[in-house]
Amino acid sequence: MPLPLILAGPILRRVDAEVCSVWIALKRAATVEMRVWAGTQLSSGAGTVVSGDAALGSGQAQTRRFGANLHIAVVSIDLKTAPPVALAPGALHSYDVLIDGAASLRSEGLLRDETENLRIDGVDPKAPMHLALGYDTDRLPSFVTPAATIPALRMAHASCRRTNFHGYDAMGWLDDFIKANKTTPAERPQQLFLTGDQIYADDLGTALLPMLTRLGADLLGGEERFPVGEAVAEEFPLTVDKFPPQRRGKIIHEQARLSTTETRNHLLGFGEFAAMYCVAWSSRAWRALGDEASMFVDLGAANADIAPFLSQPESEFGNSFAAWKADAKHGVVALKDETARVELYRDVVPKAARALANCSTYMIWDDHEVTDDWNLTGRWLSRVYSKRPGKAIVRNGAMAYGLFQGWGNDPKLFAADGNNKDFLDEAVALYAGNGPFPAAASARMEEILGFPGTAAAKRAKWHYRIDGPRHRTIVLDTRSLRDTGSAVSTRSPKLLGDSLDTQIPNGPLSDGRELLVVISAPPVLGPNLFDKVMQPLAAAVKDTSNAISNLLKDGPYVAKQELRRALKYTDGAEAFDFESWASNEEHQEQLFKKLASYSSVVLLSGDVHFGCTLTLDYWKGSSATPARIVQLTSSGARNGWEMYLESQFRKSTAFQDLLGGVLVERVAWNGAAKVNVPAGLHIGPGRRARMKRSPALLPVIGWPAGTTVTGTPDWRWRLKLVRDTRTGGVNGAPPDPPPLASDIIPSASFAGYLGLAKRHALTTMTQPRLLRSLMFLSNVGLVSFRDAGGSITLTHRLLSATAMDAQSYGVNTLHEASLAPATDNPPILPTM
Amino acid sequence: MANEPNIFEKIVAWFKEASDWVQHNLGDPEIASALRQDLGLKEGAELSPAEKVKFANLKDGLDPNKIAFDATIAELAEAIQGFIQLGETLRDPVSGDVAWDIAYLLGNVALADTLRLRFPAIYALGKLTLIVSEDPAALEQFDPALLMKILRGEAPQDASAKLFERVSNGLSLIPTILDLLLQKFEKEGFVDYFYGWDPLPASPTPRADLASARALTMLVGPGQGFPRAAVTMVGVPQTDGGPGMILSLGGDFKQKFTSPADGLEADFQVGAAGALTLYIPFGDAAGDLRADGSPDVFFKLGVSKVGKDHKPAFTIGEAKESRLEFGKIGGGVEFAKDRAAVLLNIEDAALVVTPGKADSFLKKILSDDIRVGFNLRMKLDSASGLTFEGGTGLAVTVPIEKTIAGALTVHHITMGLGPSSRPQQDLALEASGAFGLKLGPFQASVDRLGFTLDMAFREGNLGFMDATLGFKPPNGIGLLLDASVIKGGGYLYIDPAKGEYAGVLELKIDLPAVKIGIKAIGVLTTRMPDGSDGWALLLLIYGQFPPIQLSWGFTLTGLGGMIGLQHGINVDALIAGMSTGVLDDILFPANPVADAPRIINRLRTVFPVTPRALVLGPMLEIGWGTPQIISIRMGVLLQLDNALGQGDQPISFSRVVILGQVLAQLPPGVKADLTVLKLLVDFVGAIEVNPFRISFVARLRDSYAGKKPLKVDFGGMLVVQAVFGDRPSFVIAAGGFHPDFRDIPPGLPSPIDRLFAAFPISVLQVRIEAYFAVTPASIQAGAKVSLKAGFDWISLEATLGFDAICYLVPSFRFDVKIYGSAALKFKGHNIAGVAFEFRLEGPGQWRARGFGKFSILFWDVEVPFDESWGESVQVEQQSTNAQALVAAELGRAGNWTAQMPIGVDPLVNIARIDAGDLLLAHPLGTLTFTQNAVPFDLDLQKIGANRIEGATRFSITEGYIGTPAAAQPATTLQQHFAIGEYRNLSDSDKLSNPSFQALTAGARFGSTAYRAGPAAVDQDFEYETLYLEPEAESDFPFARIRNRERLVATLGLDKVGKAARQGAAAKSALRGDARLKPAASTPISVGDARLATARTDTLQASGIVLDRVAAHAPALAKDAVLRSGTNTSVQIVEQFELA
Structure with a gap:
């Protein structure tokens, strides 16, 4: 199959005081050059512009080969070597990419809208139409550098792009927003943070997989082999026939021993992962989706060798392949809806690609880049990393992350001698030649990727920092440096493990910087209900329901049976992803303490499939001035909750209050709590145990009368969920309800109640109902700041669909939070 | 079945079994077999030697990949801790609720993962127990029992609003469950409901909003094209004349018409709320049944037209010419009981200007169509008037890309019309552009430079309206110079809001004869x-x-x-x-x-x-x-x-x-x-x-000698500082201070890097650190050698060092500590180690102390010692007469100053008079005396190294001008004194306390009391009630966000006066009590917090009273406690901290 010269990209990557860089994937080896100009520019040829302006600077790089037809480069302009390059802060700049000095974005057709009659060379007729990267014909893609002041800083963030979810991809709205503000540097996002789950390796449309398997093979240009068992012979070429869609579950669960829920279409080979990234970011990589024959593959005699390792869905239909295909719920017809959803995803890719080309983009992995639950618990680690298929999936997924996402975050790190440079060299070696792949032993790559048992000094580093003129951003790696406890542990991991200090140095900031921004894929702060109650409860209920029958059953204790059950059934934590920050309270407090050494911190996160804003005020000792931590969550760009559940939250304000939780406050001591409960009064055992722990973290409510505290707690905090306080029904704000003629007069209340009952009925019948705190629909977040009389106020706008299934966005959620220290009193135990 | 154990006995039995198992660790072959399965090792399959090792390790209790040996141990330790706690609980008869406690502790024990493998049931139950009993903000307070009682017909004890809220919350689950069930059966929309209320932040009807928060409206009906019934229910609590319930019935009808051929869509809805409303009392005391039948009728109609095949719905003008396009156009009417509205909605509209037939100027500057897209939503409402909703606003960017006179490139021009961002202005028109300027080799680019016109539609500077023209500065200007011989660049950035402008420029002149680099920052x-x-x-x-x-x-x-x-x-x-x-x-x-x-x-x-x-x-x-x-x-x-x-x-x-x-x-x-x-x-x-200060800091950094593998890194800091004035000090520190030394003068860098050299010898990392410091009272020195050898997880670490400090005054005394340690570590945890410390103080009273320690895994053996001998050496001292010193200070004119009256009219202006040596004072002003020789209000023990002859304590209590009869109380003034010059301090106090403490140095005389000026201006009070966040409620989850109202109220002074006269406070008998009135109006002053002594166990006052000097001087306070002989049970706190 033909391929276009530029497979994917350009994606604008790191832009700071030292480098200005772009990521690009080509089908052949080339020298790639990036040139940057001040202001907006129209291209007039390879590396020249209509205005005749000289480029501010340029940089070159040679692509590296990761497959016969997969050559990737991160090109950086070194802003520090002579002659110095001046990128004015907060100003608009344009760039062009030159390939071997001759081809450019213009000559490759990337600066105009593609039409049926004028397709880009090598692009499949089934691919969606590419859109002009500069928004007008021949205009170069542009970007705005980080602003010189905090009030002028503009950021965007998004996470979780699932191919087979319903509705529009919010990345398209980000593109709409940039387009609407393309000449307004003051509005355009200067940094885009993709906070994880850019691809769903485990959960993708069935029709997409055959396309990816074939595209992957074309990219590698040779046979890739995938192990399905521990024996060397148990290895097969990665083709649609050998590894068909809908039949991969058995490999995933029984051979690779992953705990992923969605397994039928899990990506396996590096080629597939690479192909998935290409189609997520580029219209030009698309081809025809899988047809019926490639979605329902009859194994037949030719595949008898691999058949024992594959799922046999037909076994549920009387071992009849035809009956499976004809089944209304699992057959051909049933996949139509899903395929339509994949097609909608595909059709927004040109916009997503353009947004990535027009804003400096930073990325970090979460679990779905590799597989759901990746590195979840000690048990998961000991299980998966001891299996060849498990190791192969993790290696391929993590390697693809490194090449497609990680590299551009910190190009200098990958250029300098060290583990990150070794990562690129090893990846080149693994896919050198014409197959079969991998072409070399992968032991060193596994060390670089930090497989269990690797010394820290041999691992590549995936967390990074970006310094802006007045802010510093720290992007956390919450996946590969976890402390998961013992090999049999199912406890919630410490997400940063021992690396907390290296990932986040102690504050405050120096050099006149005023704001710390921290990216953590899982939200550090979440609505209390989810983190502390719903997830653990669901996990515990699952475990209990598995085990309760045994508890009530009479009969002798048989160790073997009990144990089998244990291993089989105590999987609640895996089923419910019990890996949030809140689920390891001690580690979360360590993080709070670290963050509180900065006066104000903004956290950006994804992961949870809803958007919200929370504030945490943290008082240390008797200090009256708390640190302020503001959590902004935007998730997912194309993922969310099922409508039937989400609508219940909109229909009941009681649920909405429950979501936010009561005002959550904690007082804490480093040693045992200095709380004195009067003798003879009872407190719950859980509470008593909390008092004895170190640190002792206690609620302020629910203490018996007469309870006192000795001295000042070592620290205290208060968590608040931010509400949208807009009124008036304009620009996405919730509409005002009709006013009442009069309030309730207690002595003659009937008229008042009559009025409110009518108003309630009228509102229910005529007005849409919106949530003021949480957004469950697909969304992308915009973060802006403004000077509010000496202090800074942050605005978090979540763009979501104007109506169900609409393709235009509205600012249906707008949250504001001050970055100034709260003037509230710190939490205290109420004296009763 | 008398012998059949009950569930609790069973748990205890399992528990016992579990403890046995913990003791035997992982020796059970069944466990091994199951774990083998979990590891994917096939039953009966031949194992590779590597796997066998793994397996053996596993059986011995180690993890297969040695991942977290220590974590496994920690888990076991935790489980054992649970056992111990359980034992304690069983022994404690007063704690009560033992069953719950045991359940909790069992849960904790069960949560050890090692136990999970063996007892899944206990593990799962344990987890559930912990969640239910541990999270205080949630489930502990969930009370479903109440609803059950009511459903069973048991009358509630009180019919308060809170009770109604709880019951309503419970009942609201019914439509939720119904809705979810029907959705499961694909009957979406059959039941719709809304429970509660989302009040406006500034609602004028807070009580009704509060009641609305427990209102439930259910809409029942098959959906489109069929009528739906609306049932609203609200409980009426006793406080509002209840208990009872409002039941209100209404309904609506919705229909949608589409005509795909014409692209027409119409929505129609008609309905009524409150067609019948009943108040149903609960019981006789709750009033009579009441009914109302006055429905609020509403009607809504919306019609819209959408274009087909991506073409606009309407076009004004020709398709290929300049034209106005409407992608979708819609309109509607709404009627309700007391309002009517008309809506207009235009989406995907665009003004397209095609240069084809335009005049020659446009043709010249435009190469392509200009398309101005906009959305418009307009509403004319009888209640709120005409409102616009600006979707994307009205903005046009005209790409120009033309160069004028070969120098100025206009990239594009933007015209925008939108709401103004300035206060009190309605509309803003912005005209701006992006430009590039090129003059020969010089090139500059400017974003968004232009003008804004802010307009208000009211009488103003233009008569009928108010308009303000403003300059729209660019955010930044980029500069580039690219001549063959001069190259460079820079930029200016501009922040008009903060009034900050900065620029930077770097040029390189590259001529054969001259190569100059010029850099500038402004x-x-x-x-x-x-x-x-x-x-x-x-x-x-x-x-x-x-x-x-x-x-x-x-x-x-x-x-x-x-x-x-x-x-x-x-x-x-x-x-x-x-x-x-x-x-x-x-x-x-x-x-x-x-x-x-x-x-x-x-x-x-x-x-x-x-x-x-x-x-x-x-x-x-x-x-x-x-x-x-x-x-x-x-x-x-x-x-x-x-x-x-x-x-x-x-x-x-x-x-x-x-x-x-x-x-x-x-x-x-x-x-x-x-x-x-x-x-x-x-x-x-x-x-x-x-203050006069001389300082010098040098820092050696990023320095090294040699090359790998033998490369020695160097570094360290030298600090010299002399400060004169209030808190004089002199310090030389090379590499920092003794670790216990706290009296580090301000202004020094912190930390001061140790002088160090670090180098490797094969796998051994060696680091040598040293410091030397001289302060006014001490000489300090120390050094440390650290060795570290590491292999993957195992490391060997050793340290040897000393810290020494010599005190020069009042007598020579030294304190030397020598310490060392060596440890073998596995993943950072000690496996085995030895450590020692030897500390010697002397001469005179000698003290030697220290310890030796040996540890392996969890066992420590420590041998401490602490011996003292000898006697404190009395230093030959001379004596000083303190009284004479004070008298001399009082006589010194330079110690006296006069202040003009502050904050009050001086009544007269005094001409400048040359008074010679005399001090002139204003009659209403104050007179101040301060000196630095002797602190007042302090029991002096010495002055410098000298003994004191005669009086040892001095105070200034009053002063007079003229006769003693006119004496006035004096206000004492403080200055910093070196406390060690006047009191004998212990060595630890010298180390840990500041050398300088604020003590009385003199006093001020004269009155600063003055009368207020003219009568005050009357001003009404305005106050605002605003609850931004839900109150913490103890009865979660039934808590409702209440009082979200925002109310600005005005309280007239007459009302305030009246209220004050009528109020309980005014009528209180205490009001007449002279005891409550202050004896004299005293000015408020703020000082350091007063110290007090407290019992360490209760934080209550200890009974040791500090005098007024000691109450502000930590060293003296500590001294007072020491002298009382109860120092172990008493600590010093700030007075407000007393329990």
């Missing part, structure tokens, strides 16, 4: 830090050129300078910044353009805006050797205060600062990895006038 501030108008400018310019030979092999390679108008030098910030390399950014920065944001931020901190100050000074760069081996960069900066502008203070010299960097590198001019010697020293020296 920061202009047009607003002072306090927000007032003013300006300040900071400019740094550097020129670097080929070496110019000076004498003795020195060459001049660069010249520069700095001028700061209205800027000062913050020496502390400069010294503190040394550790982050601030000098790199001040002295000939390498990349000023790329690093501009950081450099500018640093310059703002180090050279803060200081009104009327002037900073200036030259900088030079000197090299030595050919090729250059040593390079020196230096600057001398001088700060003059009050040098600029008008002011009443005379010009004064403030400080002089010398900063520099010395870099020696061998061989010169090679890459970093080829260098064998690099020494880099930063230094800052400063002489400051007020």
Whole structure:
């Protein structure tokens, strides 16, 4: 199959005081050059512009080969070597990419809208139409550098792009927003943070997989082999026939021993992962989706060798392949809806690609880049990393992350001698030649990727920092440096493990910087209900329901049976992803303490499939001035909750209050709590145990009368969920309800109640109902700041669909939070 | 079945079994077999030798991949801790609720993962128990029992609003469950409901909103095209005349018509709320049944037209000409009981200008169609008037890309119309553009430069309207110079809101004869830090050129300078910044353009805006050797205060600062990895006038000698500081201070890096650290050698060192500590180790103490010792008469000053009189006496090294002018005294307390009391009630967000007066009680918190009373506690901390 010269990209990557860089994937080896100009520019040829302006600077790089037809480069302009390059802060700049000095974005057709009659060379007729990267014909893609002041800083963030979810991809709205503000540097996002789950390796449309398997093979240009068992012979070429869609579950669960829920279409080979990234970011990589024959593959005699390792869905239909295909719920017809959803995803890719080309983009992995639950618990680690298929999936997924996402975050790190440079060299070696792949032993790559048992000094580093003129951003790696406890542990991991200090140095900031921004894929702060109650409860209920029958059953204790059950059934934590920050309270407090050494911190996160804003005020000792931590969550760009559940939250304000939780406050001591409960009064055992722990973290409510505290707690905090306080029904704000003629007069209340009952009925019948705190629909977040009389106020706008299934966005959620220290009193135990 | 154990007995039995199992660890072959399965090792399959090792390790209790040996141990320890706690609980008869406690502890024990493998049931139950009993904010307070009681017909005890809320919350689950069930059966929309209320932030009807929060409306019906019934239910609590319930019935009908052929859509809805409303009382006392039948009828109709096949619905004009397009156009009407509205909605509309037939000017500047897209939503409402909703606003960007006169390129022009961002203005029109300017080799680009016109539709400067024209400055201007011989770039950035402008420029002149690099950084501030108008400018310019030979092999390679108008030098910030390399950014920065944001931020901190100050000074760069081996960069900066502008203070010299960097590198001019010697020293020296301070800090950093594998890193800091004035001190510290020394004078960098050398010997990492310091009372020195050898997880660490401190006054005394340790570690955890410490104090009273320690895994053996002998040596002392000293100080004219009356009309102005040596005082003013010789209100034990003769305590209590009869109480004044000069302090106090403490130094006489001026102005009170967040409620989850109202109320002074006279406080019998009134009006002053002594166990007052001096001096307070002999149970706290 033909391929276009530029497979994917350009994606604008790191832009700071030292480098200005772009990521690009080509089908052949080339020298790639990036040139940057001040202001907006129209291209007039390879590396020249209509205005005749000289480029501010340029940089070159040679692509590296990761497959016969997969050559990737991160090109950086070194802003520090002579002659110095001046990128004015907060100003608009344009760039062009030159390939071997001759081809450019213009000559490759990337600066105009593609039409049926004028397709880009090598692009499949089934691919969606590419859109002009500069928004007008021949205009170069542009970007705005980080602003010189905090009030002028503009950021965007998004996470979780699932191919087979319903509705529009919010990345398209980000593109709409940039387009609407393309000449307004003051509005355009200067940094885009993709906070994880850019691809769903485990959960993708069935029709997409055959396309990816074939595209992957074309990219590698040779046979890739995938192990399905521990024996060397148990290895097969990665083709649609050998590894068909809908039949991969058995490999995933029984051979690779992953705990992923969605397994039928899990990506396996590096080629597939690479192909998935290409189609997520580029219209030009698309081809025809899988047809019926490639979605329902009859194994037949030719595949008898691999058949024992594959799922046999037909076994549920009387071992009849035809009956499976004809089944209304699992057959051909049933996949139509899903395929339509994949097609909608595909059709927004040109916009997503353009947004990535027009804003400096930073990325970090979460679990779905590799597989759901990746590195979840000690048990998961000991299980998966001891299996060849498990190791192969993790290696391929993590390697693809490194090449497609990680590299551009910190190009200098990958250029300098060290583990990150070794990562690129090893990846080149693994896919050198014409197959079969991998072409070399992968032991060193596994060390670089930090497989269990690797010394820290041999691992590549995936967390990074970006310094802006007045802010510093720290992007956390919450996946590969976890402390998961013992090999049999199912406890919630410490997400940063021992690396907390290296990932986040102690504050405050120096050099006149005023704001710390921290990216953590899982939200550090979440609505209390989810983190502390719903997830653990669901996990515990699952475990209990598995085990309760045994508890009530009479009969002798048989160790073997009990144990089998244990291993089989105590999987609640895996089923419910019990890996949030809140689920390891001690580690979360360590993080709070670290963050509180900065006066104000903004956290950006994804992961949870809803958007919200929370504030945490943290008082240390008797200090009256708390640190302020503001959590902004935007998730997912194309993922969310099922409508039937989400609508219940909109229909009941009681649920909405429950979501936010009561005002959550904690007082804490480093040693045992200095709380004195009067003798003879009872407190719950859980509470008593909390008092004895170190640190002792206690609620302020629910203490018996007469309870006192000795001295000042070592620290205290208060968590608040931010509400949208807009009124008036304009620009996405919730509409005002009709006013009442009069309030309730207690002595003659009937008229008042009559009025409110009518108003309630009228509102229910005529007005849409919106949530003021949480957004469950697909969304992308915009973060802006403004000077509010000496202090800074942050605005978090979540763009979501104007109506169900609409393709235009509205600012249906707008949250504001001050970055100034709260003037509230710190939490205290109420004296009763 | 008498012998059948019950569930609790079963749990206990399992529990016992579990404990046995923990003791036997993982020896159970069944466990091994199951784990083998979990590891994927097939039953009966032959194992590879590597797997066998894994397996053996596993069986022995180690993890297969040695992942977390320590975590497994910790888990077991935790489980054992649970056992211990359980035992304690069982022994404690007073704690009550033992069953719950046991359940909890069992849960905890069960949560050990090692137990999970063996007892899944216990594990799962344990987890559930913990969640239910541990999270205090949630489930513990969930009370479903109440609802059950009511459903069973048991009458509630009280019919309060809260009870109604709880019941309503419970009942609201019914439609939720119904809705979810029906959705499961694909009956979406059959039941719709809304429970609760989302009040407006400033609702005028808070009570009704509160009641609405427990209102439930259910809509029942098949959906589109069928009528739906609406049932609303609200409970009426006793406080509102209940208990009872409002039941209101209504309904609506919805229909949608579409005509795909015409692209027409119509929505229609008609309905009524409250067709019948009943109040149903619960019981006889709750009033009568009432009914109402006055429905609120509403009607809504919307019609819209959508274009087909991506074509607009309507087009005004020809399809290929300039035209107005409407993608979708819609309109509607709404009627309700007391309002009517008309809506207009235009989406995907565009004004398209095609240059084809336009005039020649447009043709000239336009190459393509211009398309102005907009959305418009308009509503005319009888209640709120005409409102617009601006979707994307009205903005057009016209791409031009034309160059005028070969110099000015207009990239595009933007015209925008939208709501104004200025207060009290309605509409803003913005015209701006992006430009590029090219003059020969010089090129500049400007974003968004233009004008804004803000308009208000009311009478104003234009008669019928108010308009303000404003300049729209660009955010930044990029500059580029690219002539063949001169190349460079830079930019200006502009923040008009903050009044900050900064720019940076770097040029390289490259002629065959001359190669010069010029760098410049400028920061202009047009607003002072306090927000007032003013300006300040900071400019740094550097020129670097080929070496110019000076004498003795020195060459001049660069010249520069700095001028700061209205800027000062913050020496502390400069010294503190040394550790982050601030000098790199001040002295000939390498990349000023790329690093501009950081450099500018640093310059703002180090050279803060200081009104009327002037900073200036030259900088030079000197090299030595050919090729250059040593390079020196230096600057001398001088700060003059009050040098600029008008002011009443005379010009004064403030400080002089010398900063520099010395870099020696061998061989010169090679890459970093080829260098064998690099020494880099930063230094800052400063002489400051007020307070007088001389300081010098040098820091050796990033320095090394040799190459890998034998490369020695060096570093460390030297600090010299002399401060005179209020808290005089003198310090020399090379590498820092003794670890226990706390009295570090302010203004020193923190931390002071130890002098160190670090180098590897094969796998061994060696680090040697040292320090030496001299302070007014001590000499300190110390050194430490650390060795570390590491292999993957196992490491060996050893340390040997000493810390010594000698006190020179009052008598020579030393304290030396020698310590050492060695440890074998596995993944950072101790496996085995030895440690010792030996500490000797003397001479005179000798004390030797220390310990030796040996540890392996969890076992420690420690042998401590502490021996004292000898007697304290009495130093031969001379004596001083303190009284005579005080008398001499009182007689010294320089100790007396007079102050003008403060805050009150002096009544007269006094002409300047030359009074010679006499001190003149204003009759209403005050007279002050202070001295530094002897602190008052303190029991003196010595003065310096001398004994005291005669009186040892002095106080000033009153003063008079004229006769003693006119005596007035004196207000004491404090200054800092070196407490060690007057009191005998213990060594630990010397170390841990500040050397200088505030003690009484004199007193002020005269009245500062004065009467208030003219009568006060009357002003009504205004107050606002605003609850932004839900209150913490103890009855979660039934808590409702209440009182979200926002109300501004005015309270007239007459009402306030009346209320005050009528209020309970005014009528209180206590009001007449003279005891409540202060004896005299006392001015409020704020001082350091008063100290008190407290019992360590209860924090209640200990009974040891501190005198007024000790109450402010920690050392004296501690002394008082020591003297009382109860020091172990008493601690010093600030008085407000007392329990």
